[in-house]
Amino acid sequence: HDDSVGSWRAERLVPSAVLAPAPVDLSGIWSRISAGMEKVQLDYTGPAQAVVDDYTYLDDPALRCISPGLVRISGWPYPLEILQDEGQVTILYESFREVRRI
Numbered sequence: 001h002d003d004s005v006g007s008w009r010a011e012r013l014v015p016s017a018v019l020a021p022a023p024v025d026l027s028g029i030w031s032r033i034s035a036g037m038e039k040v041q042l043d044y045t046g047p048a049q050a051v052v053d054d055y056t057y058l059d060d061p062a063l064r065c066i067s068p069g070l071v072r073i074s075g076w077p078y079p080l081e082i083l084q085d086e087g088q089v090t091i092l093y094e095s096f097r098e099v100r101r102i
Helices: 047-056
Strands: 028-030 081-085 089-093 099-101
Touching: none
Parallel strands: none
Antiparallel strands: 028 081, 081 089, 089 099
């Protein structure tokens, strides 16, 4: 009989006070560490596959020095700076000089 098979859970052996989450200051310059890339095969719906089939790399806005958007830039390896105030977080992306205010 193998005792390592089954469901496990952790139990706190030393009692501790439950603390409210403390605010975290993320201000500073940040840079991604690349974990490499891997090509994956996705299962598309019919309409999505039509868009993929119609895609040409020449439609890439970055090739025309136009911002490809914050979602794509967030995955790039270039630095960003976070400015954190009491009521606002501002992210300054080096790529395309994008700014995001939260």
